[in-house]
Amino acid sequence: MAARDWTVARETCHGRRGYCIIRVMTPAPRNRTIGLTDDELREYQKRLTTIGGPQSLSAVVDRVIHGDTTGLVDFLPDRCVDLLFLDPPYNLTKEFGDLRFNKTTSSAYAGWVDSWLAPLVRVLKPGASIYICGDWRSSSAIQSAAERHFTVRSRITWEREKGRGAKANWKNASEDLWFCTMGDSYTFNVDQVRLRRKVLAPYVDATGKPKDWTDGAAGRYRDTGPSNLWTDLSVPFWSMPENTEHPTQKPEKLLARIVLASSNAGDVVLDPFLGSGTAAAVAKKLRRRFIGIESNLRFACLAQKRVELAEVGGAIQGLVDGVFWERNSAPPPKVRSARSDQNRLLD
Numbered sequence: 001m002a003a004r005d006w007t008v009a010r011e012t013c014h015g016r017r018g019y020c021i022i023r024v025m026t027p028a029p030r031n032r033t034i035g036l037t038d039d040e041l042r043e044y045q046k047r048l049t050t051i052g053g054p055q056s057l058s059a060v061v062d063r064v065i066h067g068d069t070t071g072l073v074d075f076l077p078d079r080c081v082d083l084l085f086l087d088p089p090y091n092l093t094k095e096f097g098d099l100r101f102n103k104t105t106s107s108a109y110a111g112w113v114d115s116w117l118a119p120l121v122r123v124l125k126p127g128a129s130i131y132i133c134g135d136w137r138s139s140s141a142i143q144s145a146a147e148r149h150f151t152v153r154s155r156i157t158w159e160r161e162k163g164r165g166a167k168a169n170w171k172n173a174s175e176d177l178w179f180c181t182m183g184d185s186y187t188f189n190v191d192q193v194r195l196r197r198k199v200l201a202p203y204v205d206a207t208g209k210p211k212d213w214t215d216g217a218a219g220r221y222r223d224t225g226p227s228n229l230w231t232d233l234s235v236p237f238w239s240m241p242e243n244t245e246h247p248t249q250k251p252e253k254l255l256a257r258i259v260l261a262s263s264n265a266g267d268v269v270l271d272p273f274l275g276s277g278t279a280a281a282v283a284k285k286l287r288r289r290f291i292g293i294e295s296n297l298r299f300a301c302l303a304q305k306r307v308e309l310a311e312v313g314g315a316i317q318g319l320v321d322g323v324f325w326e327r328n329s330a331p332p333p334k335v336r337s338a339r340s341d342q343n344r345l346l347d
């Protein structure tokens with residue numbers, strides 16, 4: 001049974017006498033999916049923020065705001081955001097809980113993107129960076145909307161290694177991230193986002209010393225500068241501690257690379273399509289502040305739960321010793337995981 005099914009099944013069973021049915025639905029021991037019981041849903045809902053008028057930064061920072069981004073953004077202060085991460089519904093027919101997004105024409109999708117992108121410009125600092133997620137169908141609309149408001153600096157493509165093969169097309173195994181800035185002066189911490197790669201050709205200099213690589217306990221490796229092709233990410237799945245029931249959850253490792261490269265400790269990260277809270281949880285682990293907006297109550301509560309589980313300095317899978325490791329090559333993280341605290345809310 002898939003991790004998502006498990007959550008739904010437990011809720012369906014809640015309150016019934018059939019104790020053994022609930023035991024049958026108990027997830028496999030290695031299933032680490034973050035779920036929400038009915039009691040948790042009620043508790044986390046109380047901790048969400050709702051806003052109905054202009055706000056100070058202190059009223060919205062480090063908060064999960066429950067509501068519709070369209071309109072709510074108008075209540076955020078001017079020029080308060082250092083990093084804007086946007087992961088909107090793509091131009092696909094897809095359900096996000098009670099919200100169904102319907103695939104439309106490229107020009108209608110471009111108009112929709114612009115309807116929420118234009119009002120966001122006011123809340124960005126002059127040195128802010130912006131990342132916008134998309135798939136190949138949505139990317140042209142995103143690029144043209146982004147070019148109207150920002151300087152587009154790169155299109156990052158990341159390998160999305162999940163899903164079945166296509167029978168009459170090339171399997172879609174990639175997504176894009178449009179990297180933009182407000183101006184020419186912006187944060188880019190290249191040394192914080194190096195990728196540790198195995199060295200295949202261990203060249204040595206005339207004295208026999210390794211050329212730009214290290215012979216360490218972890219083998220022969222080189223910490224390379226980041227490119228706009230990211231092949232080291234795993235889409236969260238049921239045995240990963242960051243996994244939730246959200247249908248399009250982004251990997252924490254992807255957010256960590258963006259947050260480390262394009263912000264500094266204490267900076268404000270805004271995610272107006274927060275989903276399960278990946279950007280907020282990563283911001284907290286990496287000592288940034290965040291503002292998150294999510295319209296679906298259940299996802300907003302999941303985001304709140306993830307934020308509360310995330311510790312400052314908490315583990316991010318694949319980011320160890322200050323470098324990003326190739327997929328499935330990182331040693332276990334050295335910091336304590338927040339997972340042991342997961343159920344403290346209802347203790």
Ligand SMILES: C[S@@+](CC[C@H](N)C(=O)[O-])C[C@H]1O[C@@H](n2cnc3c(N)ncnc32)[C@H](O)[C@@H]1O
Pocket residue numbers: 067068069070087088089090096099246248249250251272273274275276277278279293294295296299
């Ligand atoms: C692609 S998902 C984001 C996933 C997220 N990055 C994560 O890692 O979990 C888009 C999210 O935007 C939310 N959403 C869609 N329209 C919205 C709106 N107008 N205001 C706020 N949230 C919205 C959906 O409910 C969905 O959870």
